[in-house]
Amino acid sequence: MQLREPIVLEASPATAEGYELIPVLSAEEAEVDRQMHICNACRYCEGFCAVFPAMTRRLDFAKADIHYLANLCHNCGACLHACQYAAPHEFAVNIPQAMAKVRVDTYSDYAWPAAFGTLYRRNGLTMALASAGGLALFLLLALLINGTLFPGRLAGDFYAVFPHNTLALMFGAAFGFAVLALAVGVRRFWKGISPGDAEAVATGAAALEASGAVLKLKYLDGGHGKGCNNESDRFTLWRRRFHHLTFYGFMLCFAATGVATLYHYLLGAEAPYPVFSLPVLLGIVGGLGLIVGPVGLLVLGYQRDPAQGDVAQRPMDRGFIALLLLISLTGFGLLIGRDTGAMAVLLAVHLGVVMAFFLTMPYGKFAHGIFRSAALLKYAIEKRQPDRIKLGSE
Ligand code: SF4
Numbered sequence: 001m002q003l004r005e006p007i008v009l010e011a012s013p014a015t016a017e018g019y020e021l022i023p024v025l026s027a028e029e030a031e032v033d034r035q036m037h038i039c040n041a042c043r044y045c046e047g048f049c050a051v052f053p054a055m056t057r058r059l060d061f062a063k064a065d066i067h068y069l070a071n072l073c074h075n076c077g078a079c080l081h082a083c084q085y086a087a088p089h090e091f092a093v094n095i096p097q098a099m100a101k102v103r104v105d106t107y108s109d110y111a112w113p114a115a116f117g118t119l120y121r122r123n124g125l126t127m128a129l130a131s132a133g134g135l136a137l138f139l140l141l142a143l144l145i146n147g148t149l150f151p152g153r154l155a156g157d158f159y160a161v162f163p164h165n166t167l168a169l170m171f172g173a174a175f176g177f178a179v180l181a182l183a184v185g186v187r188r189f190w191k192g193i194s195p196g197d198a199e200a201v202a203t204g205a206a207a208l209e210a211s212g213a214v215l216k217l218k219y220l221d222g223g224h225g226k227g228c229n230n231e232s233d234r235f236t237l238w239r240r241r242f243h244h245l246t247f248y249g250f251m252l253c254f255a256a257t258g259v260a261t262l263y264h265y266l267l268g269a270e271a272p273y274p275v276f277s278l279p280v281l282l283g284i285v286g287g288l289g290l291i292v293g294p295v296g297l298l299v300l301g302y303q304r305d306p307a308q309g310d311v312a313q314r315p316m317d318r319g320f321i322a323l324l325l326l327i328s329l330t331g332f333g334l335l336i337g338r339d340t341g342a343m344a345v346l347l348a349v350h351l352g353v354v355m356a357f358f359l360t361m362p363y364g365k366f367a368h369g370i371f372r373s374a375a376l377l378k379y380a381i382e383k384r385q386p387d388r389i390k391l392g393s394e
């Protein structure tokens with residue numbers, strides 16, 4: 001096997017004469033292209049994850065293919081630790097790193113509005129903490145000006161501090177913006193990875209398979225069920241477990257808010273709710289998951305082999321994890337202190353962190369779950385279609 005120069009395709013100026021305009025590959029994309037050609041000749045890692053079977057359905061890798069494969073990769077590290085062509089071999093194959101460098105570009109390339117994506121990517125941790133601190137400070141100042149910063153003991157009556165309609169308006173707008181920005185982003189991503197692909201229509205079976213892969217984090221098992229590589233050749237399932245705790249903890253906290261909203265509007269039962277009520281119990285269980293999961297992911301992140309993945313993205317990863325952790329810590333602080341004179345302060349800090357999370361979630365690490373789900377859906381659709389490469393060789 002010979003080393004192959006990265007291919008950078010030039011945009012043809014002759015589109016008007018019927019030639020196809022081919023997007024120029026960035027240096028990071030050209031590196032994925034180079035490595036995928038080596039892997040396509042080798043195919044040792046075919047059973048590890050979805051990336052390699054998807055790769056074998058292609059002989060060349062256009063921008064759309066590279067973006068798709070980059071988001072299909074879960075950065076489990078299995079193919080790096082198994083690779084006979086990894087450094088110090090001259091081929092220097094490092095699929096998780098090459099994919100990670102492209103993947104982070106897709107978060108900002110497809111983000112809406114795009115400028116926010118670039119901003120967050122460059123300053124993830126700082127942006128996350130500054131937004132949370134700034135918004136909490138804003139709410140604290142508003143309370144100070146109103147004279148309600150220390151209103152005495154209110155028995156957990158949050159609406160005596162911030163009226164219900166004010167909270168519903170503020171958080172409804174922030175959440176609505178986040179959902180809209182994510183929806184536009186993932187739509188742009190889907191169109192970007194399936195250009196002119198009229199067959200890319202999800203069937204029930206494909207959607208079910210993709211959902212299962214997302215919910216079980218199937219491809220964090222290393223392809224053999226023993227888990228990811230993190231700091232060495234040793235396999236560990238803890239990365240998958242901490243992801244599960246974080247994801248399901250977040251979903252339970254979200255469910256707690258949803259149930260509380262139903263209590264409010266359907267049953268006319270207003271907060272505060274007793275500790276053994278459904279919204280509070282869901283919040284406690286979810287909050288615990290949202291402490292253990294992010295702490296575990298932070299520890300694993302610090303231990304991770306720097307060769308695996310892209311170290312330049314760590315501030316963004318940590319910014320996202322820090323916000324999740326702050327949401328649960330300030331939430332528990334509020335639960336414990338809701339019957340004290342500090343309740344208004346605790347509430348303002350918690351709300352500031354939650355608001356910062358909503359506003360930054362379309363531009364950072366949260367987007368990886370959405371884009372990866374879309375890539376897994378494309379994979380589930382694609383594998384049900386005839387393989388053009390095999391058909392061509394018959
Ligand atoms: S990562 Fe290495 S071992 Fe795996 S398919 Fe690619 S070249 Fe082969």
Ligand code: SF4
Pocket residue numbers: 045048049050051052072073074075076077078079080095096099219
């Ligand atoms: S790092 Fe893991 S998920 Fe990514 S391509 Fe390699 S084996 Fe697949």
